[in-house]
Amino acid sequence: xxxxxxxxxxxxxxxxxxxxxxxxxxxxxxxxxxxxxxxxxxxxxxxxxxxxxxxxxxxxxxxxxxxxxxxxxxxxxxxxxxxxxxxxxxxxxxxxxxxxxxxxxxxxxxxxxxxx
Amino acid sequence: xxxxxxxxxxxxxxxxxxxxxxxxxxxxxxxxxxxxxxxxxxxxxxxxxxxxxxxxxxxxxxxxxxxxxxxxxxxxxxxxxxxxxxxxxxxxxxxxxxxxxxxxxxxxxxxxx
Numbered sequence: 001x002x003x004x005x006x007x008x009x010x011x012x013x014x015x016x017x018x019x020x021x022x023x024x025x026x027x028x029x030x031x032x033x034x035x036x037x038x039x040x041x042x043x044x045x046x047x048x049x050x051x052x053x054x055x056x057x058x059x060x061x062x063x064x065x066x067x068x069x070x071x072x073x074x075x076x077x078x079x080x081x082x083x084x085x086x087x088x089x090x091x092x093x094x095x096x097x098x099x100x101x102x103x104x105x106x107x108x109x110x111x112x113x114x115x116x
Numbered sequence: 117x118x119x120x121x122x123x124x125x126x127x128x129x130x131x132x133x134x135x136x137x138x139x140x141x142x143x144x145x146x147x148x149x150x151x152x153x154x155x156x157x158x159x160x161x162x163x164x165x166x167x168x169x170x171x172x173x174x175x176x177x178x179x180x181x182x183x184x185x186x187x188x189x190x191x192x193x194x195x196x197x198x199x200x201x202x203x204x205x206x207x208x209x210x211x212x213x214x215x216x217x218x219x220x221x222x223x224x225x226x227x228x229x
Contacts, residue, residue, distance in 0.1 A: 033215045043222075044119070044120075044222050045206065045208075045220040046220070047218070050215065095215065100171065101164050101166065101171035102147055102149055102166075102210060102212065102216070102218060103172045104149075104151075104159075104161065104218065105161070106151075106158060106159035106160075107158070109158065109159075
């Protein structure tokens with residue numbers, strides 16, 4: 001079974017600065033997908049960024065980018081120019097390519113606070 | 117396009133009762149997944165339905181069940197409620213292919229007394 005670990009329960013950053021959230025995972029599969037989801041307080045969870053394991057190039061979405069290290073099974077999220085609206089719980093998630101169904105395995109989450 | 121809707125948003129039940137939660141996916145989406153979110157266990161996958169068929173099931177007891185209708189709306193049922201079933205139940209919809217973004221609803225907050 002796959003597992004996802006987020007070792008930082010809480011992180012804080014000054015507005016406009018850069019922060020990196022860590023995520024490691026364990027799997028015996030060679031092809032899979034990785035995601036970062038954001039859950040703002042009392043709001044719906046939304047997708048931030050995703051990465052296909054067979055792609056070596058790191059995904060980027062505006063101020064959000066990932067550092068995907070397949071051999072190390074590491075998938076960190078970097079948020080540049082942090083904004084107050086980035087404050088939320090961030091979840092790293094894994095999805096198998098082979099099970100033929102959509103099933104996300106989530107980490108425990110990192111609560112990100114943005115200090116003005 | 118309207119987002120994923122879940123009803124009811126809040127629910128209070130007592131131990132031993134049963135409950136049914138509803139999820140309406142985004143129009144055109146054929147996959148609906150259910151997750152349980154608790155402070156202790158985090159986000160855990162319950163099951164996924166695609167075109168009225170359960171494609172995958174998480175590690176939950178048989179008290180947790182679900183179904184999907186021909187219009188892709190889904191319901192989940194929990195029978196013989198226990199205190200530990202208190203949680204936020206999230207529903208997510210997508211087109212059904214792996215790697216596709218799952219769009220989450222606001223959740224149903226279930227409290228079991």
